[in-house]
Amino acid sequence: MSPAAESDTRPVDDPRRGHIALRSGRIEVDATPTLMLSGEVHYFRLRRDDWADRLVQARDAGLDTIASYIPWIWHELPDGELDLTGRTCPERDLPAFIDLCDSLGLRFLARPGPFVMAELKNEGIPHRIYREHPDAHPAGWDGAAATTEDLDYHHPGFLAAAERWLGAVCEVLAPRQAPDGPVVGVQLDNEVGMLAWVSNTPHLDDLAIGNFLAWLADRHTTEGAAKLLGTTGDDFGRLAAAVRSGGDPARTLAFHQELGLWARDDFAKYLQHLESFTREHGISVPLLINVHGTGGGRGTTFPIGISQLAPSYRGRHGVLAGSDYYLGELTVQNVADLYLCNAILACVNGPDQPATSLEFEVGTGDYGDNLDGLSSPESGVHKTLLTLGQGNRLINYYLLTGGRNPVLEGSEDDGIPRIAFTGERHGFAAPIDPEGRATPAYDALANLIKEVRAYEPILATGRQLTDDLGFGFVADHYLTEYAHPTDTARRAQVDDLVRYRGFGARDALGRAIVLGGYHVDAVDLQAIADPESAWAAGTTAPEAPRTIVLSTPRTLGQKVQQWLTDHVRNGGNLLLTGMLPDRDHDGTPCTILADAFGLSSAGVRADRRDDSGPYWPTVTGSGDFSIDADLRVASAQLLKVPDGATVLLREIGSGLPCAVQAPLGAGSMIFVGCDFPAAHLDNWRNLFARLGVSPRVRIDADRTGLVTVPVASEHGNLLITVNVAPYPITASISVDGQEVQPSTTFPARGHALLQW
Numbered sequence: 001m002s003p004a005a006e007s008d009t010r011p012v013d014d015p016r017r018g019h020i021a022l023r024s025g026r027i028e029v030d031a032t033p034t035l036m037l038s039g040e041v042h043y044f045r046l047r048r049d050d051w052a053d054r055l056v057q058a059r060d061a062g063l064d065t066i067a068s069y070i071p072w073i074w075h076e077l078p079d080g081e082l083d084l085t086g087r088t089c090p091e092r093d094l095p096a097f098i099d100l101c102d103s104l105g106l107r108f109l110a111r112p113g114p115f116v117m118a119e120l121k122n123e124g125i126p127h128r129i130y131r132e133h134p135d136a137h138p139a140g141w142d143g144a145a146a147t148t149e150d151l152d153y154h155h156p157g158f159l160a161a162a163e164r165w166l167g168a169v170c171e172v173l174a175p176r177q178a179p180d181g182p183v184v185g186v187q188l189d190n191e192v193g194m195l196a197w198v199s200n201t202p203h204l205d206d207l208a209i210g211n212f213l214a215w216l217a218d219r220h221t222t223e224g225a226a227k228l229l230g231t232t233g234d235d236f237g238r239l240a241a242a243v244r245s246g247g248d249p250a251r252t253l254a255f256h257q258e259l260g261l262w263a264r265d266d267f268a269k270y271l272q273h274l275e276s277f278t279r280e281h282g283i284s285v286p287l288l289i290n291v292h293g294t295g296g297g298r299g300t301t302f303p304i305g306i307s308q309l310a311p312s313y314r315g316r317h318g319v320l321a322g323s324d325y326y327l328g329e330l331t332v333q334n335v336a337d338l339y340l341c342n343a344i345l346a347c348v349n350g351p352d353q354p355a356t357s358l359e360f361e362v363g364t365g366d367y368g369d370n371l372d373g374l375s376s377p378e379s380g381v382h383k384t385l386l387t388l389g390q391g392n393r394l395i396n397y398y399l400l401t402g403g404r405n406p407v408l409e410g411s412e413d414d415g416i417p418r419i420a421f422t423g424e425r426h427g428f429a430a431p432i433d434p435e436g437r438a439t440p441a442y443d444a445l446a447n448l449i450k451e452v453r454a455y456e457p458i459l460a461t462g463r464q465l466t467d468d469l470g471f472g473f474v475a476d477h478y479l480t481e482y483a484h485p486t487d488t489a490r491r492a493q494v495d496d497l498v499r500y501r502g503f504g505a506r507d508a509l510g511r512a513i514v515l516g517g518y519h520v521d522a523v524d525l526q527a528i529a530d531p532e533s534a535w536a537a538g539t540t541a542p543e544a545p546r547t548i549v550l551s552t553p554r555t556l557g558q559k560v561q562q563w564l565t566d567h568v569r570n571g572g573n574l575l576l577t578g579m580l581p582d583r584d585h586d587g588t589p590c591t592i593l594a595d596a597f598g599l600s601s602a603g604v605r606a607d608r609r610d611d612s613g614p615y616w617p618t619v620t621g622s623g624d625f626s627i628d629a630d631l632r633v634a635s636a637q638l639l640k641v642p643d644g645a646t647v648l649l650r651e652i653g654s655g656l657p658c659a660v661q662a663p664l665g666a667g668s669m670i671f672v673g674c675d676f677p678a679a680h681l682d683n684w685r686n687l688f689a690r691l692g693v694s695p696r697v698r699i700d701a702d703r704t705g706l707v708t709v710p711v712a713s714e715h716g717n718l719l720i721t722v723n724v725a726p727y728p729i730t731a732s733i734s735v736d737g738q739e740v741q742p743s744t745t746f747p748a749r750g751h752a753l754l755q756w
Helices: 048-060 094-103 127-132 156-176 194-198 206-229 236-244 249-280 302-313 335-347 377-389 440-454 456-461 488-500 505-514 525-529 558-569 592-597 681-690
Strands: 020-023 026-029 036-040 065-069 107-111 183-187 287-291 319-325 355-361 392-398 469-473 521-524 547-552 573-578 600-606 608-610 613-615 618-621 635-640 646-651 657-664 667-672 697-701 706-713 716-723 729-735 738-746 751-755
Touching: 026 392, 026 456, 036 107, 048 094, 065 392, 094 107, 094 156, 107 156, 127 156, 156 183, 156 249, 194 302, 206 236, 206 249, 249 287, 249 302, 249 488, 287 302, 287 355, 302 319, 302 335, 319 335, 319 392, 335 355, 335 377, 335 469, 335 505, 335 521, 355 377, 377 392, 377 440, 377 706, 377 716, 377 751, 440 456, 456 706, 456 716, 505 547, 505 573, 521 525, 525 558, 547 558, 558 573, 558 592, 558 657, 558 667, 592 657, 646 667, 667 681, 697 706, 706 729, 716 729, 716 738, 738 751
Parallel strands: 036 065, 036 392, 065 107, 107 183, 183 287, 287 319, 319 355, 355 392, 469 521, 469 547, 547 573, 573 667
Antiparallel strands: 020 026, 600 635, 608 613, 618 646, 635 657, 646 657, 657 667, 697 729, 706 716, 716 751, 729 738
């Protein structure tokens, strides 16, 4: 036990208890809006004698909640019996750990799986499940077995065993729930759909295919489903083979779209089954669903998790979504990722569902224990401040404490007899290392939480002030998890979607918004364009802002194209980047939006180096839209434009337009058909100004790199300001014309919380 903690392990007289309510996007404890700041502490990776030490370190840092996975693979013994009370090993005594949290004034957030990942073997599933139910391990494309430890969530053998496990955990959790105990939330499974996505292995075992065929028949009739597969009749073997081979080659885009929609529905049925099961077994506190998707220090794929899982939770009473953020150092490269991911996560929630983060990266970032990378202590500070400013009410810092992987009785002969595959030590990057020593990240976290607590009334109730600007989110742009390996048409579609969706080619649109000083909410375009759809179920889309910004590939759904057209015709504006959309998600030609503005493609000029020589597309300003220098772009869509449209940019080699402003009814659209560099922020500001949009937060700075979030509440206003640049920035800042910060120098990686 560390000396600092030795005298502080006494129980407290007033544990943090109270009735938990979700109301108006807030978390309330006994009717008081509250921020829950949690740390992940894996009791099963610590000696029981060290539990109190680590919990006190968490409490001393200012955290009020402890979260932990509860691994099935750890609590199930080789004979199949469950030990949740420590009769075989003191580190299996789950009730004792939860009660210790309570005695130290800490809440508890339970994460019992059945899948838990956390570098555990089989993602936390006992080995016997795979031995006893080999057919639960999914087949994928062409019948190949999944390369991960994935399981068909609906397999009756797996589901029965999982229910037995969860039922036993509920017996421990239910008597300890708030308001009379410390348990304030229970997570349902973990990163559902992630294993299928990262391995391009849809669930195509016989059970899953039977469910898929029934789902198709319900949507298209049995004959329509067979036609989509390029076959006839009802022979299951023939239909299953057609599914596994990617459907009818002539309708491959339609097939892949249907497969993605079915998987989305299938995951929702599974998670809602777990929701019902836990409620029936006495769990009344909020239930949480972990949304995966970041990777490689970027958040550009995070909306895949939202697309997969939103129907599992959106608008469901007492259910919350939590992000899973691993972004490393926060820089100009990825700060827009975090900002826009927070906005997208919030936009699909129901009105009473606050955003949360169930795995919020904190620590040094040296996950491989190999000095593969190091993150500064300030990185966790910046990510926290921006995320809280955008309305997250719960953050679980993952991983707060390191530990050691215990030996697993009955472990397979796989080279390591322990519970996980990371060796003996685990959590190398945590603020508290496996030996219990504080790292620089711990002190930074403790100082941050003190600062946050001073403004908790604002951050627990406030809402970000935004400009009259909405970032368009199209969920089906992210149905890209699956592509048959030999299907060139589907691969081309996925490549196009990945390049242009979301934050735009070269991430230019996202960076222009966030680093340009604009503040936006995301707009769920599919929900607002088709409120009766399965996607929109459970929530009412809010009124859209006057100006929508959207980056789109060639693929954009018919109803979204129609809604955007009507939005502009009725007096709204649209800033569109990417490609002129010319087809629906199923491959059906659809040019509603382009036709309304009289635009059409005259080809694409892109970087090349072939027998004809090299070509480097470059654009220049046109007419009254001047830019300070000709700019290199990787590609430019050349345009045929109607009379009345204003040409903004031309591709120099062809002389043809590649960016225009075109009127329609009472509004107008700007289309930028090239990857216009984000570094030239004044050019982007001029584009926004042409649509009547100016940022309410004015930053007069000598360099780029300041990011702000203005928060307003009944308790006052707060401007969160972070410098993500590696150099100091001198700036003055005003909000709505009121000076908030006179000229001052923000140090490199510095931040400020400013009231006005």
